[in-house]
Structures are given as structure tokens and as C-alpha cells.
Amino acid sequence: MTVATQRMTYVDYLKSPDINARFDIIDGELIMAPAPDIEHQRILKRLFYALDHHVDEKKLGEVLFAPLDVIIRRDPLRTRQPDLLFVSFERSGGGLMAGRSSVEVAPDLVVEILSPTNTRQDVEEKLADYAGIGVREAWLVSPDARTVEALRLSGGGMERIGLYGVGDLVRSEALKGLDLKVDEIFV
Numbered sequence: 001m002t003v004a005t006q007r008m009t010y011v012d013y014l015k016s017p018d019i020n021a022r023f024d025i026i027d028g029e030l031i032m033a034p035a036p037d038i039e040h041q042r043i044l045k046r047l048f049y050a051l052d053h054h055v056d057e058k059k060l061g062e063v064l065f066a067p068l069d070v071i072i073r074r075d076p077l078r079t080r081q082p083d084l085l086f087v088s089f090e091r092s093g094g095g096l097m098a099g100r101s102s103v104e105v106a107p108d109l110v111v112e113i114l115s116p117t118n119t120r121q122d123v124e125e126k127l128a129d130y131a132g133i134g135v136r137e138a139w140l141v142s143p144d145a146r147t148v149e150a151l152r153l154s155g156g157g158m159e160r161i162g163l164y165g166v167g168d169l170v171r172s173e174a175l176k177g178l179d180l181k182v183d184e185i186f187v
Contacts, residue, residue, distance in 0.1 A: 025069075025077050025078060025079040026078055027076040027077070027078060028076045028077050033081070034115075034117060036083075036113070036115065037115070039143055040083075040113050040115060040143065042187075043113055043141060043143060043185055043186065044065060044083055044084060044113060046184060046185050046187065047083075047084055047111060047113075047141070047185060048063060048065055048084055050178075050180050050184065050185075051063045051084065051086060051109075051111075051175065051178070051180075054175060054177070054178050055086060055175070058177065059089075060086075060088055060089065060175070061086060061087050061088035061089045061090075061091070061092060061108070062086070062087055062092065063084065063085070063086050064084070064085055064086075064087070064103070065083060065084050065085075066081045066082065066083050066084075067081050068081060068085070068102065068103060069081060069101075069102040069103065070082060070085065070102070070103045070107065070110070070130075070133075071102055071103065071104045072129045072132065072133055078129065079102070080110075080126055080129055080130070082107070082110035082111060082112055082126075082130075083111050083112055083113045083141075084110070084111035084113075085103065085107040085109065085110045085111070086107060086108050086109040086174060086175065087103065087105060087107045087108060088108045088174075091105045091106065091107070091108060092105055093105075106130075106133045106134035106135050106136075107130075107135055107136075108135070108136045108137065108174040108175075109135070109136065109137045109138070109139070109172065109174040109175065110130055110135050110137075110138050110139070111138070111139045111141060112126060112138065112139070112140055112141065113141045113143065114140060114141060114142050114143070114144075115143075116144075123140065127151065127157075127158050128157070130153075130158075131153050131157050131158055134153065135153055136152070136153050136173065136174045137150060137151065137152055137153065137161070137172060137173055137174040138150075138151045138158060139151070139170075141185070143186070145165070146165060146166050146182070146186045147163055147164060147165045147182070148163075148164045148170050148182060148185065149162075149163050149164075150162050150163075150164070150170065150171070150172065150173075152173060161173060164182050165182060166182050166183055166186065167182065167183065168181075168182050169181055169182070170182060
């Protein structure tokens with residue numbers, strides 16, 4: 001049995017009734033992510049609160065969370081929806097991204113909270129996409145290991161800054177002055 005598929009343009013995607021669902025678009029094909037579980041959402045809430053508080057206090061830019069498309073390229077259409085992202089005022093042109101339906105600049109930081117359905121290949125492809133558009137830093141948050149792996153953009157790829165576990169402070173090159181206790185993420 002053959003299933004017919006149709007490639008989407010970004011305009012087609014914006015007209016879709018499922019625009020607020022969790023999709024990545026890979027070469028025009030919708031790849032639906034399963035809904036996150038409750039622990040994932042709790043971790044996301046804690047991370048958002050901590051990062052958003054730091055960013056607001058220092059007037060650095062804007063912290064946003066999924067579902068929100070980051071445009072990797074338009075043709076063929078490729079998007080990603082990191083769990084959390086930070087875009088500095090420097091990268092966003094000095095203002096908030098009000099009125100936009102997607103992020104079309106490279107975020108300074110993206111955060112992916114890993115789930116049991118993530119494969120190594122999935123994660124590597126996401127990191128390659130982020131590196132390809134100039135994301136400065138990526139965090140891989142593992143609820144199972146209770147760790148945060150921080151990666152820096154380096155020569156078209158990602159290089160480990162640090163692997164932080166319970167008892168450690170997460171340090172960020174993209175968010176200067178942030179001292180985030182890993183213990184506060186995994187309560």
C-alpha cells in the first residue's frame with residue numbers, strides 16, 4: 001500500500017489548522033512529535049522561569065517556548081521547534097519579536113528536553129540544523145540522567161561546554177552571569 005504525501009510550503013503550513021501542534025518540518029514533510037509528558041512540562045516550566053527571570057532582569061532579549069517554529073530554511077521547508085529558546089536583542093534587531101509567527105533569526109540558545117522517543121540520530125540532526133543557522137549554544141536536558149549538557153557552536157558543529165549534574169551550576173556562554181542550579185531543574 002502506498003500513501004500519497006504532499007510537500008508543503010511555509011505559506012501552506014501557516015494556513016494549516018494544526019499550526020499550534022508540535023511539528024518539525026523536514027524537507028517539506030510534517031513530522032509530528034508526541035505530546036510531552038508531565039515531568040517534561042515541569043522541567044520546561046522551571047527552565048523557562050529561571051531563564052526568563054535572568055533575561056528580563058538583565059534586559060538581554062526574549063525567552064520563548066514550544067510550539068514555535070524556528071525556520072532552518074524555506075526551500076525545501078525545514079523547521080524545528082526547540083522546547084525553549086533565547087534570542088538576544090542583538091540578534092532580533094533590538095526589539096521583541098512581536099507580530100511574528102516564527103523565529104527567522106538564529107537563537108542564541110536552544111534547549112531540548114530529551115524524551116525516551118528521541119534517538120541519537122534525531123538529536124544529532126537537530127543539532128546540525130541549529131549549528132547550520134548559527135545557534136550559539138544548545139542544551140540537552142536529560143530527565144532520566146538528571147543532567148544538562150551544554151554545547152557551543154564551533155566550526156559548523158557543536159562542541160561540549162560542560163555536562164552538569166545534580167549539585168552543579170549550569171554555566172552559559174549565551175547567557176552571561178547565569179548561575180542555574182541543576183537541583184532546581186529536577187525537583
